[in-house]
Amino acid sequence: MIKTGQQHTASLRDGRAIFLDGERVEDATTHPAYRGAVASVGRMFDFQSAPENQSLMTFRTETGTLANRIWQLPTSYAELVERRKALEAWTELHAGFLGRAPDHVASCISGMFMGLELFQAYDPARATALADYYRYARDNDLYLTYVIINPQADRSKSAAQQQDPFLSAGVVDRDAEGITVRGAKMLATGGIMANEVFVTCIQPLQPGDERYAVSFAIPMNAKGLKILSRKSYEASATSVFDNPLASRFDENDAVLYFDDVKVPWDRVFVVDNIEMTAKQFHGTPAHVYQNYQAQIRLSVKLKFLSGIAHRIAQVNGTMGFPAVREILGQLAAEVGMVDAFVAAMEAKGTQQGPYFVPDRHTLYAAQTLTQQLYGKIITTLRELAGGGMIMLPSSEKDFANPELARLIGKTQQSPAASAEEKVKFYKLAWDAVGSEFASRHTQYEMFYAGAGFVVKGHSFRTYDWAGAGQLLDRMLSSYDLPAQAQATLRAAE
Numbered sequence: 286m287i288k289t290g291q292q293h294t295a296s297l298r299d300g301r302a303i304f305l306d307g308e309r310v311e312d313a314t315t316h317p318a319y320r321g322a323v324a325s326v327g328r329m330f331d332f333q334s335a336p337e338n339q340s341l342m343t344f345r346t347e348t349g350t351l352a353n354r355i356w357q358l359p360t361s362y363a364e365l366v367e368r369r370k371a372l373e374a375w376t377e378l379h380a381g382f383l384g385r386a387p388d389h390v391a392s393c394i395s396g397m398f399m400g401l402e403l404f405q406a407y408d409p410a411r412a413t414a415l416a417d418y419y420r421y422a423r424d425n426d427l428y429l430t431y432v433i434i435n436p437q438a439d440r441s442k443s444a445a446q447q448q449d450p451f452l453s454a455g456v457v458d459r460d461a462e463g464i465t466v467r468g469a470k471m472l473a474t475g476g477i478m479a480n481e482v483f484v485t486c487i488q489p490l491q492p493g494d495e496r497y498a499v500s501f502a503i504p505m506n507a508k509g510l511k512i513l514s515r516k517s518y519e520a521s522a523t524s525v526f527d528n529p530l531a532s533r534f535d536e537n538d539a540v541l542y543f544d545d546v547k548v549p550w551d552r553v554f555v556v557d558n559i560e561m562t563a564k565q566f567h568g569t570p571a572h573v574y575q576n577y578q579a580q581i582r583l584s585v586k587l588k589f590l591s592g593i594a595h596r597i598a599q600v601n602g603t604m605g606f607p608a609v610r611e612i613l614g615q616l617a618a619e620v621g622m623v624d625a626f627v628a629a630m631e632a633k634g635t636q637q638g639p640y641f642v643p644d645r646h647t648l649y650a651a652q653t654l655t656q657q658l659y660g661k662i663i664t665t666l667r668e669l670a671g672g673g674m675i676m677l678p679s680s681e682k683d684f685a686n687p688e689l690a691r692l693i694g695k696t697q698q699s700p701a702a703s704a705e706e707k708v709k710f711y712k713l714a715w716d717a718v719g720s721e722f723a724s725r726h727t728q729y730e731m732f733y734a735g736a737g738f739v740v741k742g743h744s745f746r747t748y749d750w751a752g753a754g755q756l757l758d759r760m761l762s763s764y765d766l767p768a769q770a771q772a773t774l775r776a777a778e
Contacts, residue, residue, distance in 0.1 A: 287343060287351050288426040289334045290327030296480055297323065301506040303477055303539075305514040313477045318517035321525075321533040322383075323478045326428065329378055329386065342371050346423065355391040356423035358399060359641045365631050372581045381586025382534040382717075384579075384729055385475035390429035390483055393575035394419055394502075397554075399640045400569025404554065407561045415554045418502055422481070429502070430479040432470035432541050433487040443491040454484065454543045455496035456556065463549040464499070464556060473539040474729075476512055479505055482541065487566055487735075490559045498562040500555035501548045509544040518722040526681040529713045531722035570642045576734060577630055577643045580651050583659075583730070584627050587620045590662055593714050597669045600707055602700040609669065616665055619658055626651035646747040652734045653744045659730040666718050674715040677708055 288296075294314050303310040305318055313319040333342040333353055343351045354371035357364065372388050379386065397404075398419040404412035422429060435444055435453040444453040451457065454468035470484060485500035503510065519535040522528035555561045566572040594616050598604040626647060633644035667674075678697075683689045684705070697704035717723055734740050766774065 286424060286426050287334045287353065288330045290324075290329070290331040293330045293426075293428065294323060294327050297478060299504070299506040301477075301512060302510065303512045303514055305517065310477075310514075318514070318520040319477050319535075319537065321519050321522070322535050322537065325379055325383065325533045326386070326478050329375055330426075332375065332378060338374075341374055348424075350424065352423045353387075353391075353426060355388040356395055356419075358395055358639075360639055361641050362631060362634060365634060365641050365643065369581055369627070369631065372578060373585060376582045376585040379534050380530075380589040381582045382530055382726065383475065383536050384582065384726075384733060385430055385479075385536055386582070387428040387479075389575060389578050389582075390431045391422070392578040393431065393571050394422060394429065394483065396571030396574035397565055397569050399574075399637070399642070400565075400571065402638075403564055403568050404561075407555070407558065407564075410550070411554050411556070414551050417551065418554070422502075427480040428475075428478065429481050429483055430473050430476045430505075431483040431485070432473050432476075433483075433485050434471050435486065435488060435497070436469045436471055436540065444486075444494045444497045446493075450496075453486075453497055454499075454541075456499060457496075457545065459556075463547055464501070464553060466499070466501075466543040466546045466548060469540055469542045471538075471540045473512065473541050475536045476505060476539045476541065477514065477537045481505060482510075484541075484543075485555065485565065486562055490562060492559070495557045495559060498555065498557055498559045499553070500562060500565055501553045503546065503548055503552060507546050507548075509546040511542040511544060513540040513542060515539060518720075518725065521721070524681050526709065527712055528716050528720065528722070530716040531720060535722060570637060570640065573643055573645055573648055576648055576652060577627075579733065580623070580627050580630070580648065580655070583655055584620075584623045587623055587659075587662065590666065590717065591616055591620045593717060594666050594669055596710060597666065597673070597714065599701045600699045600710060601670075601673060603669075612665060612669060616662065619662065623651065623655055623658070626655075646744065646749070649740065649743040649747055652740045653737075656731060656734060656737060656740055660727055663718055663723075663727055666714065670711070670714060670718075674711050674719060677711055677715070 297314050298312055303313055310316050310318070314323045332338055339351070342354055344354055344357045346352050354368045357368045359365040359368055375386065375388060397415060401412055401416055404415050438447050438452055444455070447453065451468040454466050454470045456464050457467040458465040466484075473482060476482060481502055481504050483502045486497055490498055505512070515538050517535060517537065518531040522532035525532045555565060594613060598609050598613060603609045630643035630647045630651070633647055634641050635644065678684070678689070678693055683693060693708065694704040697707050699707045702710065715723070765771070
């Protein structure tokens with residue numbers, strides 16, 4: 286099934302327990318804290334379901350039905366590129382500001398399915414549950430989020446050593462029907478507009494943490510599941526003109542609390558197994574595919590930010606300044622590097638069984654560098670803009686006052702834009718760079734892949750150190766001390 290935006294929006298009216306500002310939200314699709322983001326996701330589903338986009342956005346499954354390419358399992362380089370073009374087109378609808386759009390967790394589950402033999406070796410019943418769930422989510426065009434991090438408490442202690450053993454979500458009971466889960470997980474980015482949530486732990490677990498070593502998926506309206514929303518930036522956005530990004534792309538983040546939530550066995554993929562909880566990510570292509578998607582999204586987002594940088598120079602009339610062109614040239618090189626990384630992941634990809642998987646180390650190299658790059662680019666945009674992003678009319682209502690409109694026209698001059706165009710542009714630039722919404726995105730891009738030492742650790746573990754060492758050894762073996770010097774040295778010994 287290929288959903289429309291209307292169908293997806295309707296699917297969110299399912300009685301889920303969302304809490305914001307001390308109250309339960311009855312309908313996220315109409316609430317002023319969420320409706321703009323929900324509508325943006327609806328436009329993504331409308332785009333995928335449009336007949337003219339069928340070839341770009343969908344593929345035929347083994348049963349002959351159409352499915353979104355986010356669920357495609359590429360068997361060749363050409364198919365991987367074909368899938369990436371669909372992800373790029375979808376991402377362009379939100380310029381990369383929906384970090385947990387439907388293509389992210391779908392890429393993770395698809396990668397897990399590619400490593401199904403690992404699950405079969407672990408537990409055939411759990412492998413069957415995973416395979417059935419992949420097909421169910423694919424065939425019903427589900428939007429999935431995930432929670433894979435434990436709440437920040439005492440980081441010096443394992444999950445089992447915390448004062449409250451059910452601070453982190455873990456198994457409290459089990460029976461013939463399934464497991465019962467109690468505790469919290471974070472961050473359910475996009476959770477308020479997703480259909481289901483994949484729950485597991487990507488952080489290292491210690492012996493004794495077996496109750497937290499689980500992997501499962503449940504609907505967002507599951508009985509006992511509470512969605513504790515963070516502050517909504519959309520709710521504070523006065524209008525689309527004044528906050529064009531926050532008003533439409535605030536995907537929200539939330540802590541999920543599992544108040545004795547029952548999970549049936551056919552939704553459980555791992556239970557009580559620390560080793561398998563880690564292997565589901567790193568022993569399968571899951572971690573690669575989900576982060577490959579994230580790099581595709583980031584490449585689109587950085588291209589958008591480079592467009593803002595270039596437009597700042599045009600609007601300010603500084604394009605001819607050598608120093609500005611130097612800054613833009615550096616920015617263009619950095620954004621081009623990210624695009625090249627994505628292409629290199631694909632070109633250096635390898636066949637893993639029937640599937641074609643992006644190159645692991647190129648991915649982690651990209652993550653290591655882009656984690657450092659995003660803040661630098663934001664600073665570059667601030668330097669280019671100067672006070673232009675700050676000295677703006679208070680809101681779109683100022684234009685409705687004839688006297689203020691006249692003064693705006695006089696004070697917001699530009700050699701490349703009208704006063705209205707300049708204000709419109711700089712409102713957008715500020716929402717991307719300096720607003721509270723923008724600050725959240727800087728934090729998100731710094732940590733969505735994990736802390737810096739974690740990302741660099743992935744790069745360290747996957748680099749071809751043996752090949753580098755062999756290259757060094759070949760050079761060392763190509764020369765030596767002169768014979769007389771060797772003889773002298775041996776005699777001295």
